[in-house]
Structure formats: structure tokens, C-alpha cells
Amino acid sequence: MEQKKRRFAVLTGGGDCPGLNAVIRAVVKTFLQNDCEVYGVLNGFNGLINDNLKLMDYAAVSGILPRGGTILGTTNRDNPFHFAIEENGELVYKDMREKVIENLRKYDIEALVVIGGDGSLNIGAELARECDIKVVGVPKTIDNDLPCTERTFGFDTAMAMATEALDRLHTTAESHHRVMVLEVMGRYAGWIALHSGIAGGADVILLPEIPYKLEPVIAKIQARKAAGKNFSIVVVAEGARPEGGEMSIARMVEGSFEPIRLGGAGEKVAQAIEEQTGIESRCTVLGYLQRGGSPTAFDRVLSTRYGVAAAEACLRREYNVMVSLYHDQIVTVFIQKAASKPRQVPVDSEIIRTGRQLGLCFGD
DSSP states (O other), rough: OOOEEEEEEEEEEEEEETTTHHHHHHHHHHHHTTTTTTEEEETTTHHHHHHOOOEEGGGGGGOOOTTOOTTTTTOOOBTTTEEEETTTTTEEEOOOOHHHHHHHHHHHHOOEEEESHHHHHHHHHHHHHOOOOOEEEEEEOTTOOTTTOOOBHHHHHHHHHHHHHOOOOOOOHHHHEEEEEEEEOOOOHHHHHHHHHHHHOOEEEEEESSSSSSHHHHHHHHHHHHTTTTOEEEEEETTTOTTTSSSEEEEEEESSSEEEEEOOHHHHHHHHHHHHHHOEEEEEGGGGTTTOOOHHHHHHHHHHHHHHHHHHHHHHHHOOEEEEEETEEEEEEEEHTTTSSSSOOOTTHHHHHHHHHHTTTTTO
């Protein structure tokens, strides 16, 4: 008798991110290479609830390595344990874990590869703990803030985009003798702001990890002007906040993995600088440009390594783990541990010290 093939599934959850397709491609090709079947779950956890899965083959992942976004679709709202359903014109939230279990059994899925950030990985960890579903996680976020890994894929591309934006802002700032403020993503961690700020030659970098005072920022800009530098570049992480103040919240989104949407921190800083110095100041919000487009070569390679490692973990039946980068080697860690508190920039780190030695102002 012909031996039954092992079956697996892969989904992408949360926000889109450069490198998602590279992970999908690596996962699918590794499973097919090892004579397994693999299903793509469409639109994140929504597809597990609504039975929206498709069998993947080599043709399905052909040519997707350089593409941004995700061919499977994604959502950052559909939590199976708190799933929004409209009844009589109103949204009610229901526990749909049984539908997830039912659909995985229907397709005889042995294990699920979850490519996502902290929200998706927390759901994956809960599915493993509460529903005995076998899960392997892949760390995805441009914010680089997931614990238990040295680098998430997508970060390098976002950092490169922010650095390019700073290069372009330099010419305008210098020509018009302005202060140019760039607000970048990162949620509650300052990795994008810090790395792009150093790479892009910023003068001030404001991070969530270091609550800022305006006085040092103003002093830095005025010192540059006194030295004949009639422009300054300021990078503001979206989660930056003044000392004793709160983060700037743009809006709240009910039912999302991330209900708090940050925004406005850069404009707040730009206005304060102009008021206190009289120097024309402008804010640019980079926003979703950081998430889109083709991944860098580094992210393509890292995504591919993660995808292969996730499939290999499934093949050797090592479940309820997340693949992780540690000392430039791909290892596995327990997914419950990986779905814990976000990883922030250590304020005493070597890269912060590097910035200070260059004369950068961090607002403290």
C-alpha cells in the first residue's frame, strides 16, 4: 500500500511585511521536496475559521521571492478565541476554536506554520496550549521587537527604506535651512529609528526607551546653527514620548491584535522645535512605505532560512516552537517564551553608546 503523505499548513497573520512571500516559498518548497503536502491558509486565522485553504504546489510559489506582501493574504483582526461576527446588525465576539480544530482535522493537517508577530504568535501559542494543535512559529515584524531572536525578517527592509528617506530629506533640509523630522514605525521599540537614524546621519533620535526632554533637543539644534549648520535632521519613533508624558495615539481599533494605533509623535516634536527656535520645521511620516515593496537581499536570505527551518522542525516533529536567529544560527525556542514581552532597545547597549560618541542627541 502507498504510504499516506504527511500534511501541513502555513498562514501569515498580522501586518504585511517584506519577506513574507520568501518564507512561504521556502516552507512550501521544503515540504514538497520531502514528499509532503502543504496547504496555504488564506487571510490569516480567518481562513482557518471559514475553511479557506488551498493546496500549494511549486507553481504556486514560483516567482514570489522578490515580491512584497503575502500571496496568502493577511489580517490583524481575526482572533479565533475572540472572533467578530455580525448578528442582528451588531458585532458580537465568539470563541471559534472548535471551527479551527474541525477544519484542521478535515484536511488531516498535522501541524500549522504561523508566520507572524507577537499577536499571531500569541494566538499560535494559545492554540498549542488550549487546543493541542501542533504549531511552529516564524518571527515576522518590521519592528524587530520580538523576544528570543536577534533579528526578525522585514526589519532590514524597513530600515533601508527609512535610511533612504533620510538621505532625501537631507537635501531639502540643507537647501531650505530647515529642521526635518522623520517619524518612523516601530510601536513600543526604537529599533527602526535607531538604526536608520545612525545610517542616515540624523542629529537627534527620539526612542520609546528614552523619554525625551525638549531642552537637549533644542540645545543640539541651536549648537549646530552656531557652528554654521543651518539645518538639522530629527528621527522620531512613533512610540517616543516626552518625559512624564504619554505616547501619541492616532486612534483605537476594536477587535485588532493591536488596538492602539500610534501616530502624531513627529508632528508634536516639529511644532515644538519651530515654536522654540523660530527655525522652520517640517515633519514627514514614513508610515506604510516601510512595510511595502521588495525585500532586501538580507531579508530574502533570512526569510528563506526561517522558512526552511520551520518546515524542518515540522518534519522532525519538533512542535510548539518558534524558529529564531541566535549567533547567526537558526535555532528553535518554545513558542510560549517567544510570545512574551516585546524586546526593546537596551538603553546601555553598544549601539546607543556609538550614537552618543558621534554626538547624537537622544533627548536625555
